[in-house]
Amino acid sequence: MEILAIRAGQMLLILLLAFLIFGGLWFGLRFRRTMLLLGGKDVRDGQVADAVVLLSEEHPGSYLQGEPYYTFQVHVKPTRGRNFVTEVHVLREQLTRVPQAGDRVSVRYNYSGRKPTVVLNLDSIDSV
Known part of the structure; x- marks a missing residue:
């Protein structure tokens, strides 16, 4: 049972890291697009x-x-x-x-x- 608990904890950690990476990329791209629109030329x-x-x-x-x-x-x-x-x-x-x-x-x-x-x-x- 300990092996399954460790693997479940590792899986949770991997999912959390993936969520943070994809969330950071999404935020970064949206922020860049917003800055381009606000700072864009007329x-x-x-x-x-x-x-x-x-x-x-x-x-x-x-x-x-x-x-x-x-x-x-x-x-x-x-x-x-x-x-x-x-x-x-x-x-x-x-x-x-x-x-x-x-x-x-x-x-x-x-x-x-x-x-x-x-x-x-x-x-x-x-x-x-």
């Missing part, structure tokens, strides 16, 4: 890239901040790094011209955390 300081509008969709019955809005699915082609596809929501009143699928637009993006934050350069929509 989108205004982000990088400019060209993008192609893949989908332009109006939401007439839905409201964002009390206003009708558009959803654009854009394929962003940065000068450095990998291309990526993301969605951008823009209020209708901010658009002078609504980009359609296939139009080229300029975007500003910033990687903060796991997902890039992308904003359309509204000034470039008329000129592109």
